[in-house]
Amino acid sequence: MTQVIVNGLYLGAQYALIALGLTLIFALMNVLNFAHGQMYVLGGFVTYTVYGQLKLPFGVALLASGVTLAVVGAVFERFLFRTVIRRSLREESTMLLAAATATLLDAVILLLFGEKQRGVPKIVNGVLNTDWLIMPYDKIFVGVLAILGIAAFMAFMQFSKPGRAMRALAQDRVAAQLMGVEVDRYTMIGFAMGAMLAGVVGGLLVAATGVNSGIGGPISIKAFTMVMIGGAGVVGGAIVGGFILGMMESVGLSVLHAYGDATYLVIFVALMIFLSIRPNGLMGKPWG
Amino acid sequence: MVSKRSVLRAAALGAVSVLAVMVAGVLPASAANKELKIGFVGVTSGPAAAWGTSNVRSMQTLAAWFNEKGGVKIGEDTYDIKIVTFDDQKDPKRAVAGMEKMAQEGIHYVVGPNVDDGAAAVRPVAESKGIIYFPYAFPKELYVKPASNAVLGMVANYQSAPAIYKYLKETKGVKTVAFVAANESDPLSQRDGGVVAAKSLGLQVVADTDTYQNDTRDFTPVLTPIVKLKPDLLVLSGVAPANAPLLIRAARELGYQGLISAETSQDAKVLEEGAGDLANGFISVGGASTPEIRSKAMEEFMARYTKMFGEYNDESNTKVYALEYIVDTLKADPKAISDVEEFKKAIDTFTAPNPYLKGESKLHYVGTTSFGQKRQLSVPMVVTEYRDGKFVTLFVADVD
Numbered sequence: 190m191t192q193v194i195v196n197g198l199y200l201g202a203q204y205a206l207i208a209l210g211l212t213l214i215f216a217l218m219n220v221l222n223f224a225h226g227q228m229y230v231l232g233g234f235v236t237y238t239v240y241g242q243l244k245l246p247f248g249v250a251l252l253a254s255g256v257t258l259a260v261v262g263a264v265f266e267r268f269l270f271r272t273v274i275r276r277s278l279r280e281e282s283t284m285l286l287a288a289a290t291a292t293l294l295d296a297v298i299l300l301l302f303g304e305k306q307r308g309v310p311k312i313v314n315g316v317l318n319t320d321w322l323i324m325p326y327d328k329i330f331v332g333v334l335a336i337l338g339i340a341a342f343m344a345f346m347q348f349s350k351p352g353r354a355m356r357a358l359a360q361d362r363v364a365a366q367l368m369g370v371e372v373d374r375y376t377m378i379g380f381a382m383g384a385m386l387a388g389v390v391g392g393l394l395v396a397a398t399g400v401n402s403g404i405g406g407p408i409s410i411k412a413f414t415m416v417m418i419g420g421a422g423v424v425g426g427a428i429v430g431g432f433i434l435g436m437m438e439s440v441g442l443s444v445l446h447a448y449g450d451a452t453y454l455v456i457f458v459a460l461m462i463f464l465s466i467r468p469n470g471l472m473g474k475p476w477g
Numbered sequence: 478m479v480s481k482r483s484v485l486r487a488a489a490l491g492a493v494s495v496l497a498v499m500v501a502g503v504l505p506a507s508a509a510n511k512e513l514k515i516g517f518v519g520v521t522s523g524p525a526a527a528w529g530t531s532n533v534r535s536m537q538t539l540a541a542w543f544n545e546k547g548g549v550k551i552g553e554d555t556y557d558i559k560i561v562t563f564d565d566q567k568d569p570k571r572a573v574a575g576m577e578k579m580a581q582e583g584i585h586y587v588v589g590p591n592v593d594d595g596a597a598a599v600r601p602v603a604e605s606k607g608i609i610y611f612p613y614a615f616p617k618e619l620y621v622k623p624a625s626n627a628v629l630g631m632v633a634n635y636q637s638a639p640a641i642y643k644y645l646k647e648t649k650g651v652k653t654v655a656f657v658a659a660n661e662s663d664p665l666s667q668r669d670g671g672v673v674a675a676k677s678l679g680l681q682v683v684a685d686t687d688t689y690q691n692d693t694r695d696f697t698p699v700l701t702p703i704v705k706l707k708p709d710l711l712v713l714s715g716v717a718p719a720n721a722p723l724l725i726r727a728a729r730e731l732g733y734q735g736l737i738s739a740e741t742s743q744d745a746k747v748l749e750e751g752a753g754d755l756a757n758g759f760i761s762v763g764g765a766s767t768p769e770i771r772s773k774a775m776e777e778f779m780a781r782y783t784k785m786f787g788e789y790n791d792e793s794n795t796k797v798y799a800l801e802y803i804v805d806t807l808k809a810d811p812k813a814i815s816d817v818e819e820f821k822k823a824i825d826t827f828t829a830p831n832p833y834l835k836g837e838s839k840l841h842y843v844g845t846t847s848f849g850q851k852r853q854l855s856v857p858m859v860v861t862e863y864r865d866g867k868f869v870t871l872f873v874a875d876v877d
Contacts, residue, residue, distance in 0.1 A: 196698045203695070241750070295522065303788065304526035306719035308750035316730050325730045328697075398694040399751045401719045403524035407692030442689075442698040450660035450688045 191321045197439030198432070199328055202335040203394060205431030207408065208415040209342055209424065210386030216359040216422035217379040219280065220270060223287040225387050226408030227294035232258050232388025233400030234302045240396075241309035247396065254392035255385045262384025265290055266377045291405065299402045308399035331397050335390070339428060342386070346424060355379045359422060414460065420470030429471055510548040513556035513814070514582060515540070515803060518575035518599065519589030519613075520567040524691055527718045527744070528591040528613065529564070531792040536560045536588060536800045538782040538793075549804050552811030558804070565590055569598035580606035585817050586807075588630065588799045590614065593662045600624065609817045611799045611854070615666065620844060620852040625821060629844065629853040630799050634667040634715070634740035636847060636876050637762045637858055638674040641738055644860065644872060645710060645760070646678060649736060655684035655708035657699065657724070659691040664715030667740060671714055683708050691717065696727035704731040713739040718792065721759075722751025729755040736760065744791045749866045759863040760871065766794040766833060767859055767870040775833040791868065797833060798840075798856050805829045805840060824851050843877040 211225045222228075232254035240250035273286050313326040346352035354375045357365040366372050391400065415434050419426025434456070441452030464470075517536060519529035540558035548555040561582060563575030572595035579587050580602065587603070587610040590596045596612035596619055603610050603626045611630040612619060619627040645651040654675045658664035665688070672685045683706045689699045703711065713724050716739045725737055725748070738760035748756040766775045771794075778797055783789045806820060806827050807813050813820035824842045831838035834857065844853030858876060861868035 192701055193698070196701065200695060200698065299522060299526065303786075304521070304530040305744065305788075305790070306527070306722065306747045306751055308722060308747075308752075310753070316732075318732065323731050394694070398723060399719075401524065401526075403522060403526050403719070404692055404694070407524070407690075411692075439698040443702055446687050446699075446702045449686050450690070453660075453690060 192323065193439050193443045194436075195322055195324060197436035199324075199332045199435070200438055201432030201435030202332045202339070203390070203431075204411065204415055204435050205428040206335045206338055206386070206390045206393075208412045208419070208427035208431050209339065210383035210390075211409075211412045212416050212419070212422055212424060212427035213355075213386070214380055214383035215416065216424075217355060217376055217383075218266075218270065218274065218283070219422075220274075220283045221287060221413070222383065223284070223409055224265075224291035224294050224405075225383075225412050226410075227291050227298065227405035228258050228261065228384050228387035229391035229408050230298055230400055230402060230405045231261070231294060232391030233395040234298060234307065234391075234402075235388065236392030236395045237302075237307045237309055237400060241307070247312050251389055251392045254388040258388025258391075259381040259385040261388075262381040263377055265384070266380035270380065271373065271376070291409070295402070295405055298405070302402055304402060306399050306401040307395070309396055312396045328397055331393055334393060338386075338389070338393075343424065351375060351378055417464065417470055418460065420472035423470070423472040426470055426472035510555050510557045512559050513549070513551070513807075514559045514561050514584045515800060516575075516579040516582070516584040516587035516608075517560060517562045517589050518565055518572055518579065518587055518610075519563075519591040519595070521562070521564040522566055524719055525567050525591065525717050527747075527790065527792065529589065531790040532588055532591065532613070532796045532799070533560070533562050534782060534786050534790065535793040535796040538778060538785055539797060539800045541785065542778070542781055543804070549808070551804075551807045551814055558800070565595055567592055567595065569594045572596075572599050573602055575599075576602040576606075576608065576610070579608060585609060585815065585820075586803045587611070588803075593666060596627065600627065603627070607817050609820055611803075613796075614663065615670075617848060620848040620850070622850060625850070625852070626817065627852060628802075628824070628842070629848075631742075631795050631854070631856060632762060632858045632876055633670075633847065633853075635670040635674065637740045637860070638671045638712075639678065640858065640872075640874050641740065641760065641762070641860055642671075642675050642678050642680060642710075645736060645738070646680060649709075651680065651709040651736065653681045653683050653706075653708045654710045654712060655687075655703050655706055656682070656712045656714050657684070657687045657689065657703060658714035659717070659720070660688040661691055661715075666715075668712075668714035671712055671740065675712075680710075689720075691720070693720070694723070696720075696724050697731065700724065700727050700731055700733070704728060704733045707733075708735055710736045710738060713737065715739075715741055717741075718744050718747050721761075722748050722756060725756050725759055726752040742792045742795055743863075745863060745866055745868055746788070746791075748863050754865075756863050757865065761861060761863070761868075763791065763794050763859040763861045763868055767861055767868050769870050770834055770857070770859065770873065772833055772835050778833070794859075795856055798854055801832070802840060802842075802854050843875075846877050 214222045235254040235257050236250040239245050239253045311327045313330045315326045317324045354370045415430035419430030445451040521529040544557045548557045565572035565575050572590045576599040591613045593614045596614035611628050613630050615633040656668045658668040743761045810823035829840045831840045841855050842851035843855045858874045860871045
């Protein structure tokens with residue numbers, strides 16, 4: 190059972206980190222970023238290129254992934270989402286735009302990096318092998334980094350000036366503007382940060398699970414699931430949602446493995462029932 | 478002084494000259510050869526993109542090679558081959574739309590689709606519009622009468638699995654087997670076929686219900702219960718190339734020490750990057766061309782593919798064959814170029830040298846044992862073992 194719980198915690202840490210960027214963008218702009226999974230994939234490929242191909246240190250590769258995606262996010266916000274949000278009277282326009290950016294990134298990634306699954310050398314070799322737990326050291330390393338990343342993000346949002354500004358924007362955009370918050374600037378920073386988080390986690394996980402050009406869509410769907418469990422636009426909710434989904438997968442795959450793919454059936458039926466009872470998720474409305 | 482009129486005249490003359498040179502350069506080739514369109518309908522995006530992409534690129538490489546040599550002579554005419562592609566995104570509805578597109582373009586020969594439900598979905602269109610198609614999908618009803626327009630492009634798992642399990646039982650002492658498959662129609666049907674084959678050989682099947690979502694990234698939770706059973710052989714039924722290294726790595730890291738096999742073709746580079754040394758000993762079914770058996774022509778094909786697309790894909794060892802078979806069969810019966818009924822007649826007697834293998838190997842259609850009629854390309858069933866970044870041949874067999 191220990192193995193199952195640790196598997197769940199490891200998956201949960203991964204998932205939570207993936208969901209953070211998505212929920213940040215939703216909180217700030219009310220935009221469901223369908224391209225989140227594709228941003229994760231792009232981050233993975235940047236790390237693959239810098240660490241796996243150019244043989245630079247893993248930390249440099251992660252930095253490159255983060256910076257690349259921050260730039261992509263900032264450009265998307267400045268030249269696409271900001272324009273559409275200003276001009277469109279309907280919220281669905283941003284959803285269509287987000288779907289279009291996902292398709293665009295899918296195509297670009299496939300063209301640039303090809304169709305093959307890619308992987309990089311392990312960042313830490315060896316396996317922790319005890320009577321009650323088997324866990325490769327690289328997964329432990331990735332899990333710890335994921336938890337540190339989550340903590341750093343929470344601290345940034347709580348204590349830094351941009352973090353406070355973004356939280357204010359998420360609570361009440363008009364009030365924040367009246368209080369002197371530069372809405373455009375912090376929205377762009379927020380979108381860039383959300384994209385950067387996707388890129389960094391994509392880069393981090395390429396060492397454990399590799400990356401391929403087709404997984405963006407499924408990653409986005411999992412991220413949406415976590416965000417809906419926790420409450421859209423709530424950072425704490427995304428983290429809780431990630432850990433709940435990770436634990437449900439791990440326990441379900443262990444307990445229900447004799448019944449084929451019943452695990453995901455159970456998860457999604459449970460999610461439907463849960464949402465009908467708590468449509469705003471566990472933590473309800475955005476910050477505040 | 479240069480007048481505006483003289484400038485315009487000079488520009489016009491220049492434009493006409495450039496146009497004349499371009500036309501002179503282009504016309505001889507296009508005027509000499511007719512164009513033969515061959516279609517592809519399959520998956521070239523999403524998690525299974527590797528399957529269809531290796532198909533398309535094999536076709537494009539071979540077509541470019543044919544065209545570079547002056548085209549292919551079929552009957553009295555010489556044709557340049559043009560590959561028309563359609564990405565069905567592994568969606569049966571899109572596969573049908575793709576096959577309709579091929580029919581609208583007057584195409585009679587289509588490679589694909591890559592998966593069971595897509596191949597089944599396009600059957601009515603292919604049969605009503607006079608298209609012969611070459612799926613990489615295993616359902617027997619596609620190839621058994623009254624069906625007659627589909628020709629299986631590779632070795633099916635119900636043909637390779639018995640041979641692999643028998644080999645492993647006799648040479649490695651395998652007694653217990655566990656199966657794990659993605660929760661999709663192809664892998665599940667391949668798993669069921671594998672279970673039947675294993676049981677008929679007297680092997681004990683210790684797990685045959687474990688499945689995973691195709692987009693799973695961490696397989697540790699999926700494999701934890703299976704590894705506890707300590708099977709002698711773990712079969713990754715219908716595993717996609719993207720998932721194989723992740724499954725192998727997770728199983729080995731959980732301490733699994735038995736054999737691992739798959740009945741789908743894989744790519745050595747993907748295994749090397751994704752699982753490294755942990756993939757050593759992994760058994761799968763390749764196509765024609767491990768170094769021991771491939772001809773110089775195959776080596777040139779691989780070099781051309783690599784030059785065109787930057788990196789070779791080992792799945793193309795199998796996928797090089799479809800276009801070769803189409804062209805050679807049309808050469809054998811030129812009337813088939815616009816009449817698929819002629820093609821069906823030619824299938825029964827067709828034979829030609831196999832350019833991709835050393836020795837006296839022949840291209841011919843097979844499938845009589847499995848389907849009651851010749852509706853399968855004869856490609857060598859090369860069972861390979863992955864070892865330090867390369868596939869090593871374990872044994873070679875033929876279908877039928």
